[in-house]
Amino acid sequence: RKEVEQDPGPFNVPEGATVAFNCTYSNSASQSFFWYRQDCRKEPKLLMSVYSSGNEDGRFTAQLNRASQYISLLIRDSKLSDSATYLCVVNIYGGSQGNLIFGKGTKLSVKP
């Protein structure tokens, strides 16, 4: 089983749509979770951390389900500028270690 697994997509959605991505992780001891965004031929950038109780940042909502070991990202009212690859990131080994594991990403394309 891969350590961090995502549906690669692409997800092709119209502007204004709501889209959700899921990500599963293999180690139940994992303690920290993030979504990063990567634009084409650019570096990854933090979109948001994922907290146990779930958290929201504007149009973006992240959820964590520890029992099922998955993380989700919901994007409401999609904009053209949301087109990017979304990387699920997990501190797979637990503890305070810095070795985060990145999923391969889910590609989102928002069309006019």
Added chain:
Amino acid sequence: DAGVIQSPRHEVTEMGQEVTLRCKPISGHDYLFWYRQTMMRGLELLIYFNNNVPIDDSGMPEDRFSAKMPNASFSTLKIQPSEPRDSAVYFCASSPPGLASYNEQFFGPGTRLTVL
């Protein structure tokens, strides 16, 4: 403030040549990470440093790869000899003091390496 700086941005070399990639982390950050990204394998952690000391190099593919951090503001990743399968984008990232697993990592623009 300047972000993470990497050089060169693009490197094209021939198989067997030595390649040196350079990184300057954000001032005040004490964690530095080297990643490699390919279509097949995604983004992989190669090695990371804390306070200039290598903490985990288990992701370094083989002895052809080496990384150093002689001071808090500079790190290198060297490949010698290079092979075509090393072709990838190499990212350097840094993060501030504290629990590295919870902190944001700030990525440089990457070095696109092509080995012919």
